[in-house]
Amino acid sequence: MEQGVGMENQAVNDAAGNSDDVAIRVQQLSLWYGTFQALFDVDFDVKRGIITSLIGPSGCGKSTLLRTVNRINDRLGYVRTTGSVEVLGKNILDEDVALPQLRKEVGMVFQRPNPFPLSIRDNVLFGYNLHEASGRRDKGNEDDLAEAALRKVLLWDEVKDRLDQKATELSLEEQQKLCIARLIPVKPQVLLMDEPCSALDPAATEAIEELIWELRGQFTILIVTHNMAQARRASDECAFMLMGKMVEHGQTSEMFVTPEHKETADYIEGRYG
């Protein structure tokens, strides 16, 4: 199984390698929380349409980097940045960036599934209703959107008869799928995932990984993970961070076999973490 995925990985990487179409280009990014510097001159390109995983020990800045891409960290008033983060060709740290527009393009999935305490249907359509003027809504269209989104995350068959059930009553795996489905009607191009499986059991983790693999190609996916095996199984490219610095970034299949840096090798082999 592992072997099979690995080979498929290789083929895909070759295809992706031919195109240098970049969805996210981070250049010389430094970030401070107050006086604490969390990121140091990070340079990082994420290619369009593939899965890139970010690995590294706790506190290495991988979540911070991820959360800079949709500027969800802005809420913390004491965050300061230098450098640039280009998403789809636009530096999103510029003053003229409208956060709602940025976040429509860049969806986010969180560590713990966080569906709203509403019905399944209302959860899926939440973002859509947020952006659609209430006068223009139409029930049939909403039903189609909800179905399409739930089908896309492989959840439709499980929930199609109980769309009015509270989302918080679903299993964690279903909740996490729902949280991904919730993004789809907003039509994002980039999906950020912050350890999306760390609250799930192994079977659910496998299901979510399969789903992420399904979504490959339709979205640019950047995924932070603690789980080395997951990074290896479920990503095309992999980037290793340590102490706020980008140490190494390459194709997953190569990085896990022949890492360039000693720190990467030590981490991958589990000597610290």
Added chain:
Amino acid sequence: MFTATQRDLKNLRVEGRYRFVFMAMTVLLVLPVLIILALLVVRGGPVLSAEFLFEFPKNGMTAGGVFPALLGTIILVIVALLASVPLGVAAAVYLSEYAADNWLTRTINLAIINLAGVPSIVHALFGVGAFVVFFKFGTSILAASLTLAIMTLPVVIVATRESLQAVPQAFREACWSLGATRWQTIRAVVLPNAVSGILTGVILEVSRTAGETAPIMFTGAAFFLPFLPESVFDQTMALSLHLFVISTQVPGVPEGLPYGVALLLIIIVLVMNALSIGLRTYLRGKKKW
């Protein structure tokens, strides 16, 4: 095997002693409440009747009912709520959802907590100065209610802020990450989740407002009025002040009457609390939280 040692026995005795002390304190706490309630029901119960509720006081307030005072208390509470709830909730939303955590915000929070500790008679004097004299409302329902509103504002703000902060940050982030603005997030996610906590704050406020005497006696509540108020610029009677008056200022009041008024005041607070709790349950059910 498993027999108690000397030390175990000693521990058990100490255990028993502490248990007794804590239980005794609880009983001491509950006992006065029960005695007061029993006294009120026994002495004041017979006084309560339709006539008592719906008639004016007679014979220099030594007989008859308390209708104007009852109506006055209800009006005072409602007007006070109309002023303090929107103001308090809005202020709490700003402090919790918008304001950055800096020295100014912390100072404001401290001021609000201190405002809750200001004696009610001081609020009364402020009410006289601000609403009766400066804004020229005169001694009126409006001035009295606004004084009550200022006095109970801290309760509403603190309760609202705490229930807003109890809403999981994950809900906010999920909403923001879908491209919602701050206000859309507050309206769609934060407030619906916090509404039951906010209502609890309002319940507390109602209980306090209905029973307060000092803030209203200088600002809008009258000793005795032979007619009902026609607008918020009129004075009104109120149950709390009426109780004070017939207990201490009027000679020849039958013993049962003050007890009846006190019992009625407590019943009003209970009914209003019950209504708020009912509303809270209804809102929760409707939202399918």
